[in-house]
Amino acid sequence: MALYIIGGNEDKEGSCTVLRRFVEAAGGEEAVLIVIPAASGDPAGAGEEYRRVFTRLGAARVEVAAFASRREAAVADLVNILESSTGIFLTGGDQLRLTALLGGTELDRALHRAYRRGAVVGGTSAGAAAMGTTMIVEGPGEEAPRAGVVRMAPGLGLIREVMVDQHFAQRGRLGRLLAAVAHNPYILGLGIDEDTAVLVDDRQRFMVYGSGAVTVVDGREIEHSNISDAGTRPVALTGCRLHVLAAGYGFDLALRRPLLPEV
């Protein structure tokens, strides 16, 4: 079981550090990859783009699983190619489009089976946001945290007790991630910058890759928040713990403890 969660806008032209790591994790030259562009408004275009990049990065085989309806997501062919894959990649777009199309279908169950048997499930932007049990659907960036304006929904449930936000620094999303975490502080908030990723392994540890940072919001020590009364007024919360991790750093999700680079 491995998840690869990318904060969006990863390099696809240059050294492709972030996407290269995904291909490696899925088996490198032996990788059999399935791109699921269901989040995208242009699934054919998005699928083709990643097919090209992953092929260039040396994957043995790359298929695009394009489907336009929930009914198509139950077709045996699609389900079969998922079952023979070593890596599955969820493109960006709209996380609600992704979950509305995929959630609860035969393909969704095949995705979870593939994940449990060891395929790496990767996702960028909307594909990253959707990975948690609960996902952020929308909420303004670049403003004070407010409760009433962060919209959440059930995600794909590939990772528990973690809520992912993406394009994190680039869209000024600290406020909305804090507001989301304050709703139920047992949730760990992961704010992933663009061109940055975490690879979560089966021991519930992740390592950071790419050019940006990953901001970890640990709400368990929150002493006070006004979330239940705040409505659309600014959220206040005190005693939150914050870690900022760059490439080479990691985090133990079970122990909620940062992992420092070995010197």
Next chain:
Amino acid sequence: MALYIIGGNEDKEGSCTVLRRFVEAAGGEEAVLIVIPAASGDPAGAGEEYRRVFTRLGAARVEVAAFASRREAAVADLVNILESSTGIFLTGGDQLRLTALLGGTELDRALHRAYRRGAVVGGTSAGAAAMGTTMIVEGPGEEAPRAGVVRMAPGLGLIREVMVDQHFAQRGRLGRLLAAVAHNPYILGLGIDEDTAVLVDDRQRFMVYGSGAVTVVDGREIEHSNISDAGTRPVALTGCRLHVLAAGYGFDLALRRPLLPEV
């Protein structure tokens, strides 16, 4: 001794909650205010704008201390009006223009004397940024925290052990404030949103006013950071403490403890 630190872009047309509180703190109908527009690229315009607003909000008298050179900042007239004021207001613009013009002049000394005898010193945006002993001059928003790109300089020194950043949520400045704090974690980072202010009293406590939030970054518990090696690569830091405070909340700077609204 009181400081009034505004995160910029405060309401000047509607209920003027933030500016009204400044006028009240400076004596309300008995307030004698001096506007120092030295940070502004259009000092006459900025001075006149605040003169009009403060007059409308009921101040007894509002003067604009416009000066274009360090020599003019030593003129006795200017120094005298500062000495009879109950409130001094530093406009927005460029914090470096403000400190380069004012710092170390006779007017700067008069400002500190007025502050010590009890005049309220207020500032917005650049005027807020300049209040600490060290100030952030520039540094990109909306990206991962990086050490080499945050430029700092000596500020006016009206408040110690505190570094102020403004337009905080609106310009996605968590990264640069964290990077600034990581340079020397005894510094407390104050990220103030637009249309939001803190009033710091002589017991080193502040209260929050306005429509946004104030993010307090307490770096004293930072366990690890790579700031000294990071160069222009992303900064990593672990164990930072974060509080987000809205109107009605406060903070004890000496004890580094949030103050909750009384129920």
